[in-house]
Amino acid sequence: xxxxxxxxxAQASFGARDYDKLSELGEQQATRLRxxxxxxxxxxxxxxxxxRHQQTASLAGFTAEVDPGYDxxxxxxxxxxxxxxxxxxxxxxxxxxxxxxxxxxxQEMFTAATQRWMxxxxxxxxxxxxxxxxxxxxxxxxxxxxxxxxxALVFTSGGPIAAVVSRxxxxxxxxxxxxxxxxxxxxxTKVVSGRGGLTVVSYNEHVxxxxxxxxxx
Numbered sequence: 001x002x003x004x005x006x007x008x009x010a011q012a013s014f015g016a017r018d019y020d021k022l023s024e025l026g027e028q029q030a031t032r033l034r035x036x037x038x039x040x041x042x043x044x045x046x047x048x049x050x051x052r053h054q055q056t057a058s059l060a061g062f063t064a065e066v067d068p069g070y071d072x073x074x075x076x077x078x079x080x081x082x083x084x085x086x087x088x089x090x091x092x093x094x095x096x097x098x099x100x101x102x103x104x105x106x107q108e109m110f111t112a113a114t115q116r117w118m119x120x121x122x123x124x125x126x127x128x129x130x131x132x133x134x135x136x137x138x139x140x141x142x143x144x145x146x147x148x149x150x151x152a153l154v155f156t157s158g159g160p161i162a163a164v165v166s167r168x169x170x171x172x173x174x175x176x177x178x179x180x181x182x183x184x185x186x187x188x189t190k191v192v193s194g195r196g197g198l199t200v201v202s203y204n205e206h207v208x209x210x211x212x213x214x215x216x217x
Contacts, residue, residue, distance in 0.1 A: 001194035002146035004139060005040075006154050006161045007033070009056040011185045011215045020051045022059075026185065029213050030059035033186045036208040037061065040151065046070065046142055047155035056186070057155040064155055069138025072157035073117075073131045074124075075110075081123035082113035103217075111181075118177065132173050135160035143193035158183030165189060168200045179203075185215045 010033070011026035012019050022030065037060055047053040047064035048071040057064040079086050086092040096102045096109070118128045138160070142152050162179035168191065169175060187206040192199050206214065 001192045002143065002148065002150045002152070004142055004146070004152045004154060004191045004193060004198075005042075006139070006156060006164065006189040006191065007056070007060075008158050008161060008183050008185055008187050009050075009052040009155060010059070011217070012052045022052055022055050025213065025215065026052075026056075027059060029186045029209065029215070030056045032208055032213060034060045037153070040153065042153045043147075043150040044142065044145055044152040045155075046138075046152060048072065048157065048160070050157070053155045053157070057153075060155075062153060062155075064153075067138050067141065069134045069141065070154060070156040070160055072159045073126065073128075077124060078117045079110065079113050081121060082116050083109065107181075114177070114180075118173075128173070131159070132163040132167065132176070135163035136167050139164050139191065139198065143191075143198055146193060161189050164191070165200050165203055168198055182216065184209070185217075 010029040011023045013021050013023050033056070042062070045057065045062045045064045046067050047057050049066050049068045050071055053070070054064060054066070079092070086095070096105045099105045117124060120127070139154075142154060146152055158180055161183055162176045163173065165179055166173055166175035182204065184204055184206045186209065187204045189200065189204060190202040192201055
């Protein structure tokens with residue numbers, strides 16, 4: 001069977017105006033990932049079009065072919081649809097900073113925002129259903145390009161990985177809300193492709209990370 005390794009990007013710059021680049025810790029995570037993947041000789045390396053995807057791939061020692069199907073959903077749009085005042089990043093940061101635990105406040109707000117998106121609310125360029133459809137389609141495209149015994153590395157985000165795993169494990173999108181928040185930066189999910197189609201054989205492996213490098217956001 002062929003194997004597809006779905007790799008979540010290293011830690012991006014959470015809280016910064018430009019989220020789509022790796023933090024210093026993220027660069028360390030990607031370097032550690034490089035050590036883990038040093039002996040892997042993939043037949044195909046893919047990534048989404050986001051800078052954090054390609055930066056992770058590069059620091060891990062690979063040049064990736066871009067497939068936008070592996071892009072993360074537009075989290076800013078999802079937030080603004082839930083709280084229009086947060087269209088200005090500075091307003092969101094200032095508002096969440098009022099509490100004693102701003103990261104927890106963000107997570108609670110973001111959970112509510114993604115739930116609205118999942119429930120089919122308005123104000124989105126891409127619906128939740130469409131997002132899950134394109135994530136699954138991207139993995140299937142990759143699988144179709146692999147021969148028996150070949151391997152693909154895919155550098156992507158937690159959202160697409162959770163969408164794919166949810167569908168392959170349950171046949172639907174119901175697991176996404178539980179899987180997405182716990183996807184670890186640079187964690188590896190293995191999907192095999194054979195006569196029976198695609199099968200998840202491991203999810204969110206992160207043994208290569210020590211406690212000092214483990215992050216969820």
